[in-house]
Amino acid sequence: MGHYSALAIAREAFRDHRGWQRAWKSPEPRRRYDVVIVGAGGHGLATAYHLGKNHGITNVAILERGWLGGGNTGRNTTIIRSNYLQDASAAIYEKARSLYETLSQDLNYNVMFSPRGVMMLAQTEHEVRGYRRTAHANALQGVETEFIEPRRVKELCPIIEIRGPRYPVLGALWQPRGGTARHDAVAWGYARRCSAMGMDIIQKCEVTGIRTSGGEVRGVVTTRGDIDCGKLGIVVAGHSGHLAEMAGFRLPVESVALQALVSEPVKPCMDVVVMANTVHGYMSQSDKGEMVIGGGADGFINYTQRGSFSHIEETVRALVETFPMISRLKMLRHWGGIVDMTGDRSPILSRTPVGNLFINCGWGTGGFKAIPGSGWGFAELMAKGESPLCADLGLNRFREGRFIDESVAAGVAH
Amino acid sequence: MLILTCPYCGVRCDETELAPGGEAHLKRFGPGSSDEEFEDYLFMRANPNGVHFERWRHVYGCGKWFHAARNTVTLEVYGTYSAQVHAPPQEIRDAVSNRVPGWHWKDES
Ligand SMILES: Cc1cc2nc3c(=O)[nH]c(=O)nc-3n(C[C@H](O)[C@H](O)[C@H](O)COP(=O)(O)OP(=O)(O)OC[C@H]3O[C@@H](n4cnc5c(N)ncnc54)[C@H](O)[C@@H]3O)c2cc1C
Ligand SMILES: [Zn+2]
Numbered sequence: 195m196g197h198y199s200a201l202a203i204a205r206e207a208f209r210d211h212r213g214w215q216r217a218w219k220s221p222e223p224r225r226r227y228d229v230v231i232v233g234a235g236g237h238g239l240a241t242a243y244h245l246g247k248n249h250g251i252t253n254v255a256i257l258e259r260g261w262l263g264g265g266n267t268g269r270n271t272t273i274i275r276s277n278y279l280q281d282a283s284a285a286i287y288e289k290a291r292s293l294y295e296t297l298s299q300d301l302n303y304n305v306m307f308s309p310r311g312v313m314m315l316a317q318t319e320h321e322v323r324g325y326r327r328t329a330h331a332n333a334l335q336g337v338e339t340e341f342i343e344p345r346r347v348k349e350l351c352p353i354i355e356i357r358g359p360r361y362p363v364l365g366a367l368w369q370p371r372g373g374t375a376r377h378d379a380v381a382w383g384y385a386r387r388c389s390a391m392g393m394d395i396i397q398k399c400e401v402t403g404i405r406t407s408g409g410e411v412r413g414v415v416t417t418r419g420d421i422d423c424g425k426l427g428i429v430v431a432g433h434s435g436h437l438a439e440m441a442g443f444r445l446p447v448e449s450v451a452l453q454a455l456v457s458e459p460v461k462p463c464m465d466v467v468v469m470a471n472t473v474h475g476y477m478s479q480s481d482k483g484e485m486v487i488g489g490g491a492d493g494f495i496n497y498t499q500r501g502s503f504s505h506i507e508e509t510v511r512a513l514v515e516t517f518p519m520i521s522r523l524k525m526l527r528h529w530g531g532i533v534d535m536t537g538d539r540s541p542i543l544s545r546t547p548v549g550n551l552f553i554n555c556g557w558g559t560g561g562f563k564a565i566p567g568s569g570w571g572f573a574e575l576m577a578k579g580e581s582p583l584c585a586d587l588g589l590n591r592f593r594e595g596r597f598i599d600e601s602v603a604a605g606v607a608h
Numbered sequence: 609m610l611i612l613t614c615p616y617c618g619v620r621c622d623e624t625e626l627a628p629g630g631e632a633h634l635k636r637f638g639p640g641s642s643d644e645e646f647e648d649y650l651f652m653r654a655n656p657n658g659v660h661f662e663r664w665r666h667v668y669g670c671g672k673w674f675h676a677a678r679n680t681v682t683l684e685v686y687g688t689y690s691a692q693v694h695a696p697p698q699e700i701r702d703a704v705s706n707r708v709p710g711w712h713w714k715d716e717s
Binding site: 435436444495496497502 | 609610623624627628630643644647648650651652653654655656657660662678680681682683
């Protein structure tokens with residue numbers, strides 16, 4: 195695998211770009227691996243990467259039923275922030291955000307991390323109080339956020355109508371080092387490093403069964419044959435319930451469709467990410483100029499990656515009031531992903547009732563931002579059996595009533 | 609767009625007229641139950657990739673709760689029925705079996 199650099203671009207420019215190599219190999223599955231990861235989304239790939247990098251475990255296969263990054267990782271609106279309320283969440287999301295800062299260098303792959311700043315608008319008195327509280331909590335957690343006044347909101351994002359008729363802007367929670375990154379590049383960058391470490395990324399390989407004996411996992415049944423493993427990690431987002439059923443246990447998770455849309459491209463008009471939780475919508479501008487818009491999730495179980503149009507209408511209606519200039523934009527594309535929702539809106543990184551079988555799921559509407567931190571923590575959990583980052587995020591928290599309630603911080607789907 | 613017929617008032621409702629209420633036919637556990645039973649009742653969900661029974665409320669209509677049998681993969685609706693039952697009635701089970709050979713209600717083997 196060649197190293198990507200300015201020099202490499204110059205060199206290739208002189209030989210008609212014929213020297214570029216494939217970014218990752220496409221091997222045939224072997225009979226056995228020390229670790230098998232199901233799901234080549236960002237979380238599965240980051241887990242494999244950190245198994246190799248932090249723990250020296252490289253006899254690893256990542257099995258993907260479609261193409262890598264084709265799940266929610268390639269469908270999300272790429273907001274990265276860590277301004278959560280509870281300590282356990284702040285820890286893993288801030289770990290992830292700080293790893294994003296240097297991810298391009300670490301992976302030698304440009305993930306286009308753009309810490310342009312994320313603003314969560316307060317449009318009711320409750321939100322003002324809630325976000326002031328979050329800013330204080332973040333100060334204690336070492337997460338850099340601040341509560342800003344409406345005038346500053348307008349300075350940072352002139353296209354906002356702060357005197358909206360129904361929901362005037364009363365302030366905002368501002369995280370200057372939040373932002374966005376290129377979602378596909380995150381998956382591709384990790385995949386390239388995993389492949390370089392000798393791991394096998396096997397696409398078009400669906401896991402259809404999980405083999406256990408004596409309460410321990412032995413391997414998986416796939417559309418490309420049986421594969422044995424020492425340890426198994428399930429990292430399949432919306433399909434987690436289905437995989438858990440194969441292994442014989444249930445999860446506190448429901449899978450629903452979450453949608454997003456982009457407008458036609460326009461000239462640069464917004465260089466921050468804005469979320470409006472009361473009216474339920476958020477927006478940023480992509481490097482191509484499209485306005486990237488998202489909103490709420492459907493309320494019923496759905497595995498089709500298509501959502502209800504009423505949600506799109508609702509989201510756009512909400513945003514037009516705060517951003518009047520978008521009212522005449524044309525919608526260019528619209529899509530959905532299947533997200534895995536937990537009752538407390540926090541993820542599950544956990545052992546399971548089956549020995550040597552681990553699960554990483556429940557990231558719901560907001561797991562893109564967490565990919566590097568989740569990979570770091572989950573790899574540690576799989577390698578050593580415990581990890582400080584995952585300690586509070588186990589499955590048993592539901593039975594024990596130790597919820598990590600982020601329904602407010604995660605109020606709007608992002 | 610999901611369309612369900614309210615079994616009470618007979619109106620064919622667009623989903624915007626309805627509020628979803630989650631998995632149906634859960635057995636309720638409360639004081640005196642074990643931690644496992646209570647956890648199961650409160651949090652654990654079937655979340656199936658296929659046939660699903662769920663609760664809906666005709667909020668912008670007659671206001672009543674009812675049940676629906678639906679497929680979460682094809683989005684096919686097999687039927688709607690009264691909320692006053694603990695399990696899907698026979699005609700709903702037949703409607704599902706006709707479309708999904710081999711399917712059976714979890715309490716039947
Ligand atoms: C519209 C939308 C907008 C979003 N916006 C944001 C945002 O702005 N910020 C943010 O932080 N998060 C956002 N999210 C959430 C984020 O996308 C997810 O939390 C995150 O991408 C989950 O990554 P993952 O690796 O766990 O799952 P995925 O990327 O979905 O990967 C799981 C993989 O498992 C594979 N798989 C499933 N079943 C099997 C099987 N049986 N065998 C083999 N492989 C299987 C799937 O094909 C898939 O590729 C958004 C999500 C959506 C849908
Ligand atoms: Zn009715």
